[in-house]
Amino acid sequence: MADNNKDRxxxxxxxxxxxxxxxxxxxxxxxxxxxxALRLMRxxxxxxxxxxETFLSAFKGIDRFDGRSGLSTWLYRIAFNAAMMxxxxxxxxxxxxxxxxxxxxxxxxxxxxxxxxxxxxxxxxRAETRAEMxxxxxxxxxxxxxxxxxxxxxxxxxxxxxxxxxxxxxAVKTRLHRAxxxxxxxxxxxxxxxxxxxx
Amino acid sequence: xxHEGCRxxxxxxxxxxxxxxxxxxCAEIQKHMADCHRCRVVINTxxxxxxxxxxxxxxxxxDEARERLYKTLELSxxxx
Numbered sequence: 001m002a003d004n005n006k007d008r009x010x011x012x013x014x015x016x017x018x019x020x021x022x023x024x025x026x027x028x029x030x031x032x033x034x035x036x037a038l039r040l041m042r043x044x045x046x047x048x049x050x051x052x053e054t055f056l057s058a059f060k061g062i063d064r065f066d067g068r069s070g071l072s073t074w075l076y077r078i079a080f081n082a083a084m085m086x087x088x089x090x091x092x093x094x095x096x097x098x099x100x101x102x103x104x105x106x107x108x109x110x111x112x113x114x115x116x117x118x119x120x121x122x123x124x125x126r127a128e129t130r131a132e133m134x135x136x137x138x139x140x141x142x143x144x145x146x147x148x149x150x151x152x153x154x155x156x157x158x159x160x161x162x163x164x165x166x167x168x169x170x171a172v173k174t175r176l177h178r179a180x181x182x183x184x185x186x187x188x189x190x191x192x193x194x195x196x197x198x199x
Numbered sequence: 200x201x202h203e204g205c206r207x208x209x210x211x212x213x214x215x216x217x218x219x220x221x222x223x224x225c226a227e228i229q230k231h232m233a234d235c236h237r238c239r240v241v242i243n244t245x246x247x248x249x250x251x252x253x254x255x256x257x258x259x260x261x262d263e264a265r266e267r268l269y270k271t272l273e274l275s276x277x278x279x
Contacts, residue, residue, distance in 0.1 A: 019274055026268065034260040048264040052271055059272065107209055115240045117247045124251055133255060152252050177213035184241070184248040 007071040014062050022059060029072055030055070032154050033079045039149045040083040042138045050086065054079040069163045076156070076164040080146055087142060108181045112188035116195040123194055136186040140179055147172055148179035204231060205238050216246050 013021030030051060037050035057078050058065075065074055123129065137145060150161040151172065162172045208228055214220040215228050232239050269275045 022272065022274055023269075026265075026272075026274075030265065030268070031257075031260050034264075035257055038258055044261075044264075048261075048267070051260070051264070052268050055268065055272060109206070109209070110241045113237050113240050115243060117243050124247075125254070129251075130255060133252065152249060153255065153257070173213065177210070180213055180245060180249060181209075183252070184245045187248050187251070188244055 004067075004070070008067065010071065011062065011065065011067070014059065022055075025058075025071070026055060029075050032072070033075055036076060036146075036149055036154060037079055037083055039137055039153070040080070040142065040146060041086065046086060050079055050082045053082045057082070070160065073156070073160045073164045076150065076154075076160075077166075080164060084142070107178060108185065110181060110185060112185050112192060114188055114192040114195050116188060116191040119191060119195055123191075129190070132190045133183075133187065136183050139186075140182060144175050144179040144182070147175040148183070151176050152180070202235070202237075205235060205241075208238065212242060212245060216242070216249060 010021055010025055014025060033054055034047060034051050037047035037054075038044065041047045041050060054075060058075055065071070069077075137148065140148060146165060147161060147167075150156045150164060151158065156164065158169050158172050158176075161167075162169045165172070167175075208231055211220055211224050211228065215225060220228070228238075228242070232242060266275075
């Protein structure tokens with residue numbers, strides 16, 4: 001959860017034109033914003049552009065920040081919107097225009113039922129497995145991907161994620177669960193062969 | 200996972216793993232898991248999937264990108 005006093009003090013300094021405050025803000029928040037942008041855009045140059053756009057937009061519009069959410073949540077919201085705009089321009093047919101609450105449909109039913117939990121640790125954390133895990137994130141639908149990245153990778157709370165994405169808390173929970181089920185299915189498919197040879 | 204009882208519990212599994220499920224739902228899932236091998240596999244692999252993603256190494260913001268950002272924002276003098 002954002003530290004409100006630190007946020008307030010930082011905001012005051014940014015509003016007063018203190019460039020060291022802008023530097024502080026970037027140093028604290030750019031790593032998370034970059035990771036979100038990279039996972040959404042799946043392209044390093046595009047992710048860098050999103051980070052740049054996020055901080056430009058934030059510093060120019062700092063007076064619009066009303067402090068109801070944390071500074072971090074506000075920055076994630078700007079970054080998410082910037083990324084969605086770019087994705088829409090790139091492939092309008094695959095990106096939902098409306099990210100507001102909408103019926104989610106049935107949950108994906110688990111079909112891959114191989115228990116790979118007992119595979120050796122080194123199998124689960126080797127570079128190839130992790131590359132597959134990253135690919136699987138990239139292939140989630142963007143609206144599930146954003147929730148998964150914010151909740152499970154950036155460790156924002158349900159409330160913060162809902163606030164950043166303009167969703168209800170229930171929608172965040174449902175989307176997170178759908179994303180996890182899809183990733184489990186994908187990872188099980190990938191690890192099943194290893195698990196069966198270890199029996 | 201086609202059994203009616205399994206499908207009924209599916210929606211609550213993330214809440215269960217995150218420690219946010221009600222006591223009733225926890226009891227129901229645990230009781231079901233004791234008898235249902237398929238659900239045990241799904242829950243165990245779902246838990247492990249989340250755990251592995253929590254431990255996934257995080258990509259770093261490249262230094263060159265940071266330099267470009269500071270230049271654009273006219274903050275180059277503040278780059279540390």
